[in-house]
Amino acid sequence: xxxxxxxxxxxxRKEGQNVTLSCEQNLNHxxxxxxxxxxxxxxxxxxxxxxxxxxxxxDIAEGYSVSREKKESFPLTVTSAQKNPTAxxxxxxxxxxxxxxxxxxxxxxxxxxx
Amino acid sequence: xxxxxxSLFLSVREGDSSVINxxxxxxxxxxxYWYKQEPGAGLQLLTYIFSNMDMKQDQRLTVLLNKKxxxxxxxxxxxxxxxxxxxxCAESIHRDDKIIFGKGTRLHILP
Numbered sequence: 001x002x003x004x005x006x007x008x009x010x011x012x013r014k015e016g017q018n019v020t021l022s023c024e025q026n027l028n029h030x031x032x033x034x035x036x037x038x039x040x041x042x043x044x045x046x047x048x049x050x051x052x053x054x055x056x057x058x059d060i061a062e063g064y065s066v067s068r069e070k071k072e073s074f075p076l077t078v079t080s081a082q083k084n085p086t087a088x089x090x091x092x093x094x095x096x097x098x099x100x101x102x103x104x105x106x107x108x109x110x111x112x113x114x
Numbered sequence: 115x116x117x118x119x120x121s122l123f124l125s126v127r128e129g130d131s132s133v134i135n136x137x138x139x140x141x142x143x144x145x146x147y148w149y150k151q152e153p154g155a156g157l158q159l160l161t162y163i164f165s166n167m168d169m170k171q172d173q174r175l176t177v178l179l180n181k182k183x184x185x186x187x188x189x190x191x192x193x194x195x196x197x198x199x200x201x202x203c204a205e206s207i208h209r210d211d212k213i214i215f216g217k218g219t220r221l222h223i224l225p
Contacts, residue, residue: 004156033212040122042202042217043157058212090156102147103213105156 003027004106006091011111013078013085021076021109023091032074033092033103036060043090049074078111086113118216120203125222132190134219136203139184143205146179147213148188151200160188160201190221198223 004025013019023032031050035043045058049068063082068074074093078085088110092103120136138146144165149157163170163177163186170177176189190197200218 006156040217043215045212048212092157101145101162102149102159103157104159105149107156108154110154 004091004093004104006089006106006109009107009109011109013111013113015113016080018077018079019111021078021089021091021111023074023076023106024072025074025093025104025106026072027093027095027104028071029093029095029104030071031094032068033094034058034064034066034074034076035090035092037088037090037108046076046089085111087111118203118205118214120201120216120219122217123220123222125224126193127224128193128195130193132188132193132197132221134188134190134201134203134221136186136188136216137184138186138203138205138214140205140207140214141181141184142207143184144208145206145213146177146186147202147204147206148175148177148186149202149204149215151202151218153199157202193221193223195223197221 007022033048034046044060046064047066049055052071055068065077090108091106094103117139126132147162148160150160151157174191178187200220202218203216204213206213
């Protein structure tokens with residue numbers, strides 16, 4: 001079965017700690033994305049990567065970092081510099097050719113900072 | 115700039131049709147999408163339409179596009195309790211561009 005997996009589903013972190021959220025896809029998609037979702041605010045783009053070893057900042061990149069060393073993987077690190085990290089984090093991927101359109105999403109990770 | 119607007123809430127009786135509306139500002143938008151999000155889950159792509167189309171139908175779903183008014187709608191026929199979710203309208207200019215999402219419309223089904 002092809003798809004996008006995110007782990008863990010729930011994550012708790014103490015204030016001041018860095019934490020890394022995992023995102024893996026076996027869809028052979030070129031592009032991958034990280035979004036943050038807060039109640040009533042829709043989705044906000046954190047970082048995206050259209051190709052391995054390259055990524056760009058989205059609208060709210062401050063306090064976050066990413067890497068794209070493999071096509072299948074796009075981990076997101078929430079650093080202690082992120083002022084308000086408690087949110088629902090969604091990873092997505094898309095293919096830039098063929099018949100597929102749109103982004104396909106993982107199940108999300110809910111991060112709570114204590 | 116790019117913006118996608120949609121109303122935040124919609125209540126519909128079970129069995130009726132639901133119509134969720136969306137407006138966008140970028141006339142260059144080429145791809146328009148509808149996503150569904152159930153509680154605690156990721157977004158599921160329901161359907162998409164190209165800007166050179168007026169309508170697309172897929173089973174109970176009908177998408178209408180008025181490009182002149184930059185208005186997109188999603189009609190769900192025979193609304194069921196399983197349709198209760200948040201529906202996001204989204205647009206992009208190019209296929210590999212980042213997608214701009216609306217804030218979502220929460221669809222509530224009345225018995």
